[in-house]
Amino acid sequence: MPGQVGLIQATEAIKLILKKGKSLIGQFLMYHSLDTEFKTFQIRKNPFCPLCKEDPQIKGLGDYHEVCRVNSARQATV
Amino acid sequence: MKKALKTIRAFKDWFLIKAMKEGSEISVEDTHQLIERKEPMVLLDIREKEEIALGYIEGATFIPQGLLEQQVEALLPDKNIPVVVYCAGGIRSLSAAKLLRDKGYAQVFSMAKGINRWKEAGYEIASDSELTPDQLTRYSRHLLLKEVGVEGQIQLLKAKVLLVGAGGLGCPAGLYLAAAGVGTLGIIDSDKVDLSNLQRQILHSTHDVGKPKTESAKDTIGLINPDVKVITYQERLTSENAIEIFRDYDIIIDGSDNFPTKYLVNDAAFFTGKPYIYGGVFQFEGQASVFFPKEGGPCLRCLFPEPPPPGLVPS
Numbered sequence: 001m002p003g004q005v006g007l008i009q010a011t012e013a014i015k016l017i018l019k020k021g022k023s024l025i026g027q028f029l030m031y032h033s034l035d036t037e038f039k040t041f042q043i044r045k046n047p048f049c050p051l052c053k054e055d056p057q058i059k060g061l062g063d064y065h066e067v068c069r070v071n072s073a074r075q076a077t078v
Numbered sequence: 079m080k081k082a083l084k085t086i087r088a089f090k091d092w093f094l095i096k097a098m099k100e101g102s103e104i105s106v107e108d109t110h111q112l113i114e115r116k117e118p119m120v121l122l123d124i125r126e127k128e129e130i131a132l133g134y135i136e137g138a139t140f141i142p143q144g145l146l147e148q149q150v151e152a153l154l155p156d157k158n159i160p161v162v163v164y165c166a167g168g169i170r171s172l173s174a175a176k177l178l179r180d181k182g183y184a185q186v187f188s189m190a191k192g193i194n195r196w197k198e199a200g201y202e203i204a205s206d207s208e209l210t211p212d213q214l215t216r217y218s219r220h221l222l223l224k225e226v227g228v229e230g231q232i233q234l235l236k237a238k239v240l241l242v243g244a245g246g247l248g249c250p251a252g253l254y255l256a257a258a259g260v261g262t263l264g265i266i267d268s269d270k271v272d273l274s275n276l277q278r279q280i281l282h283s284t285h286d287v288g289k290p291k292t293e294s295a296k297d298t299i300g301l302i303n304p305d306v307k308v309i310t311y312q313e314r315l316t317s318e319n320a321i322e323i324f325r326d327y328d329i330i331i332d333g334s335d336n337f338p339t340k341y342l343v344n345d346a347a348f349f350t351g352k353p354y355i356y357g358g359v360f361q362f363e364g365q366a367s368v369f370f371p372k373e374g375g376p377c378l379r380c381l382f383p384e385p386p387p388p389g390l391v392p393s
């Protein structure tokens with residue numbers, strides 16, 4: 001499973017380097033391996049985004065492990 | 079299907095035998111001798127531009143096969159001078175030679191088995207490319223693609239990609255980027271290889287268990303493609319080092335397995351203006367996106383402003 005996703009990431013990187021094709025910018029890809037299904041959703045900039053809107057709340061890097069203590073919680077990969 | 083292939087093969091054999099009987103083929107050895115002896119002759123390369131980029135025989139005249147009919151008489155007005163036609167494997171040049179004979183050229187030869195055989199025989203190949211002969215061969219499949227070509231390959235060799243994590247996602251991504259000739263790969267990971275990693279983290283081998291993942295990844299990539307410069311950071315990505323590390327790269331690939339790191343990567347990529355290639359896997363489901371607000375797209379926080387609260391994350 002991670003193999004397929006890792007290769008999609010590598011392919012996206014190569015497309016960005018070559019400036020070819022349509023990248024996954026503004027798109028969110030979901031891959032369901034048990035159903036062999038690829039779905040892409042359009043995603044848009046959020047005007048209330050705390051990071052990338054004009055005059056955002058977040059102005060620098062904070063303490064990420066304080067915000068979200070999930071160090072021990074790891075996503076299972078198959 | 080099989081029958082059709084067999085017929086094609088039989089036809090090809092017949093064509094080759096007929097051509098040889100007619101004395102219209104010349105071996106690469108004989109061609110080489112003619113060139114060495116500086117015999118008056120024209121060496122005609124009828125391959126496509128993308129193929130010529132892989133190297134050609136010094137002194138060749140170039141007319142792609144498709145334009146031969148139209149251009150040959152203008153470019154080669156002397157019909158009595160011997161012409162040796164070559165392509166990649168010696169098939170296309172046979173029909174090109176026939177075309178030239180039909181147009182009244184007196185002595186036309188097709189170089190048997192083409193420039194591939196010429197290379198095998200160890201004769202010299204000329205090239206205008208910035209790539210070394212080894213690189214021309216290594217990346218030849220890329221060079222034939224119009225989307226890549228020599229220019230694209232040079233871009234790949236100049237590119238710098240950072241892999242955050244050399245785990246389930248970082249390993250396959252790193253493996254293919256290295257093989258494709260992405261010139262600089264940064265790898266940040268503080269972990270050591272564990273036996274339970276090997277089922278998916280394919281840059282690491284059984285004998286790497288216990289080694290830092292960065293070291294094991296670097297060794298494997300070095301074996302696959304010595305063109306790639308691997309820069310390792312055997313540490314955790316933190317708020318203190320992220321900006322400084324990201325600055326040196328063109329693209330950030332996220333192979334992390336936890337939300338704090340994903341948010342850190344998102345924010346640091348935003349502040350340094352780099353595209354963030356997101357990836358995630360949970361059991362049998364995978365996700366991917368490219369977050370690049372600079373180019374108009376959203377970032378991870380546009381979708382989920384804050385990381386999920388503790389306890390809601392699958393463990």
